[in-house]
Amino acid sequence: MRKLSISEALREAMVQEMRRNPNVILMGEDVGRFNGAFNVSNGMFNEFGPKRVWDTPISEAGFMGMGIGAALTGLRPVIEFQYADFMFCAMDQIVNEAAKLRLMSGGQASVPIVMRAPQGATGRAAQHSQSVEAFFMHTPGLYIALPSTPYDAKGLLTRAIRMNDPVLILEHKLLYGSASPGGGKAISELTISDIGSDVPEEQYEIPFGKADVKRVGRDVTIIATLLMVHRSLAVAADLEKEGISCEVVDPRTLVPLDEDTLLTSIRKTNRVVVVSEDISRGGVTAELSALTMDKAFDYLDAPVVRVAADNTPIPFGPAAEKRVIPQLEDIKKAVYEVLKD
């Protein structure tokens, strides 16, 4: 089978669905003539033209609102935010409009819109680095997917475009495997494995609410998303040499959350480490810890250990960014901690 990068897989999902369905459009900053800030929409403007691929002004609230209006009236817009941080400019449209319209209208309104946004710390300082999933988990009415592999990226995005509710796809800049146009070599790192890079050419869907066990193990369950899946897998491979067997579970979608798969793993290993790149306070790791307490307390042999970003805006200096974002050693330490008695 072919190997694709995540950016290629995302592009293939959009291109194939746009060929199949004339109601699908792409909107965002620099997505057309420039091929996207991270090259995800490379070639799409040439193939589909300006009535399907809209190069927008820098007006996040405006084009998000337009996407909602288009979705209400028969289109299926995919909105690319250049950086996840920029979504905050469009918060009213996302939180008050897109997410609430189905309920407010008593089910008359469907808002089939997909928001795609790259996140994660990559040396770009505080306003281009934040992991935003917790804000949107706290917004009822939105689905949220975080693809950690090319296979997941294509299947989740294809599914998302066909859904009749707003979906947020959070993509990690370090996982794209592509550079921005003119941006030289893609920023990458060694821990990113090629797991899930075999991608079928034909269209397929991954249903929302289906977690994926990325590595089977018996001693500890590590729940992780995006880049942290890869870091957790690297730690698991390392610890295997010490005879510690880690199971790595990627929820793939935070809304809905596949509680069954997570809890099945937890009940098997009885020890849980939760890893996420967003901050710990009110974050994904807090939510997953609470879930574990609520539904698997009796199975736990040790308290849940959380590994998350420090509660700070992301600092620029490389040493400081590294300190703030969970590293291999942080995850490893957490596994030792959860196993200590």
Added chain:
Amino acid sequence: MSFKRPEDVATPLNLDGYEKPFLEKLFLRMVRAREFEEQLYYLFLTTKMPGTMHQATGQEAVAVGVASALNTDDYVTSTHRGHAHCIAKDVPLDVMMAEMFARRNGVCKGMGGSMHLCDFSRGMLGAFGIVGAGIPIATGAALTSVVKGSKQVAVSFFGDGAINEGVFHESLNMAALWKLPVVYVIENNQYALSMPNDLVSAVTDLSSRGCGYGIPGEKADGNNVIAVYEAASRAVEKARNGGGPTLLECITYRIRGHARFEPADYRDKAEVEQWEKFDPIKRFKVAALSGGNFSAQELVSIEKKVEEEITAAVAFASAGEEVGAEDYLQYIFEQPSESAGS
């Protein structure tokens, strides 16, 4: 403060040249909007209705004049003060009233209430409770029209307060850039809750705000339903034919307070009384009688018909089932049984 005086805004109301059934429709829609809200006010006073509401008393000619220039499948977005827009777009009174009563037979199944009325079967995409939020949404509906080549036009109603929101400017820019078939209607009722326009807007000639985007600004006497209709018709026609957006300022006056029990005591009583003399429904009646378009009896019988409709709407609403405590569960996301869209 320098509110706009009705005698300076008013233009002659001339019904000549219009077919009687059309004029009757204008009058009927204005009276429906007025009486619907008067009924709501009464029901609130007698605590028969939950929640809150915002009246558009005195502003009916704006909603009716603009909506009467539209087709049923043209799109409208509205505001927290949205009853008149819905009624002008012919959303039935009974399901609107049931929504106000929080009944299952309400147009939004009792999930939205006064501030979120919508009826997709009539192009009514929603009353938006966040000021300005409907502006980009209407613009997006116009984008659909362009992508699909459907020739539908979108209208966004919003108040003088909304033009200071960022999305107003972002939307106007994109609509002009892409020549989208959208008409922006500033329903200038001269108050954003307590704030008169000259205390919050650096430029009080509101329709001039379009010029930064190359969008022509038009003005109409907002209490003159024919003037509004004619200005809206020109803008709608232009939009439908690919001529792009128009910014239409309809100058009117908010006779009541901002919301339910808000007395609006920050303004001079004489100011309100002066505007009451220019009430759009009264002006229509005077013109219709003096022009010989309708007899007094004909006008009374239309008002009577509306009264009966309102009574029937209240009966329909009262007979509706109350919203169940767990009804909301089916409206957060599409239910699995519903089919996938295209």
